[in-house]
Amino acid sequence: MPVIFDLKESKSPWAVSVNEVLEADWPEYIESNGVVGSRQWWQSYEAGAIPHKKKSGVVTFVGERIDQFNEQYDAVEIDLGGSLIEYDRCGYWDSEDVAVGTRLVIETFEICVKQKYGPTTFIFERLVETIKT
Numbered sequence: 001m002p003v004i005f006d007l008k009e010s011k012s013p014w015a016v017s018v019n020e021v022l023e024a025d026w027p028e029y030i031e032s033n034g035v036v037g038s039r040q041w042w043q044s045y046e047a048g049a050i051p052h053k054k055k056s057g058v059v060t061f062v063g064e065r066i067d068q069f070n071e072q073y074d075a076v077e078i079d080l081g082g083s084l085i086e087y088d089r090c091g092y093w094d095s096e097d098v099a100v101g102t103r104l105v106i107e108t109f110e111i112c113v114k115q116k117y118g119p120t121t122f123i124f125e126r127l128v129e130t131i132k133t
Contacts, residue, residue, distance in 0.1 A: 001105065001129040005092035008042060008126070018122045021113050029111075036111065045109070045126075052109035052126060055080045059102045062089065078104060092128060103131035 015037035022029050034040025061077035074089040087093045107127040113120050
């Protein structure tokens with residue numbers, strides 16, 4: 001399956017804010033899994049200690065849309081077995097491999113931290129791959 005995006009290979013500082021929150025409010029998470037994005041953390045992830053989900057679907061729309069404020073935006077819509085999800089078409093979603101009819105697998109994970117005023121949930125796409133049919 002051709003990979004469109006792999007968070008493990010990403011050079012962006014994607015884990016900085018989640019690590020700051022974990023250090024302040026849930027240091028036990030870091031003690032048991034390592035700092036998010038570190039080699040130890042990825043080992044925990046791959047061993048199944050960090051829950052993650054895989055969903056497959058078909059791209060049903062790619063292009064311009066108009067929002068409720070009459071503003072134009074570029075979108076990718078994916079049908080995940082009857083449930084539609086939409087992404088802004090930027091970054092890896094702007095790949096030429098993402099076209100209407102393309103079958104995708106999207107792997108995601110969440111880290112939910114209980115804080116003083118309620119939970120904060122960080123949601124990440126870990127991996128996006130096309131499925132050859």
